[in-house]
Amino acid sequence: MKLDKFLLVQNMAFLISIPPESNLAKLLSFCLVAKARKNTSGAEIIKMTCELMENPSNLPYWTQDVMGLDLDYSTEEWKALGEMGIKDAGEFMATVWQELENLSL
Template sequence: MKLDKFVLAQNMAFLISISPESNLAKLLSFCLATKVRKNMTGTDILKITCELMENPSNLPYWTQDVMGLDLDYSSEEWKKLGEMEIKDADKFMATLWQELENLSL
C-alpha cells in the first residue's frame, strides 16, 4: 500500500493538534510504545483497535492484549500504560472522545 503524502500530512496535523497532557495523547503514546509480531498484519491490528472503539470499557483488557502482541511486555510499554492512569475505563474513554470532538482541523 502506497501512503499518500496528503494522508501523512493530515495525520501529522492531527498529532500536532493534540495536547500532550490529554488522554488521547496518552493513548497514542502507549500505541507508539507497543510492538507487534512479524506475522501480524495491519488488518489484524485494525480489527482489534476497532473492537476497542466499539467497546471502550474494554480498554484495560485491550491494553494488555496489545502489549502482548509481540509476546513480550517491555518496560516502555508498562511505563506508557502507567502514564495513562486508567482508574475508570469508561471515564477515561469519555474524556478521550470529548478531546477528539474538541479538535479543530
C-alpha cells in the same frame, strides 16, 4: 500530492493538534511504544482497535492484548500504560471522545 503523502500530512497535523497532557495523547503514546510481531497483520490490529471503539470499557483488556502482540511486555509499554492513569476505562475513553470533538483542524 499523492494520497499516501496527504494521509501522512493529515496524521501529522492531527498529532500536532493534540495537547500533550490529554488522555488522547496518553493513549497514542501507548500505541507508539507497543510493538507487534512481524507476522501480525495490519488488518488484525485494525480489528482489535475497532473492537475497542465499539466497547471502550474493554480498554484494560485491549492494552494487555496490544502489549502482548510481540510476546514481550516491555518496560516502555508498562511505563506508557502507567502514564495513562486509567482508573475507570469508560471515563477515560469518554474523555478521549470529548478531546477528539474539541480538536480543530
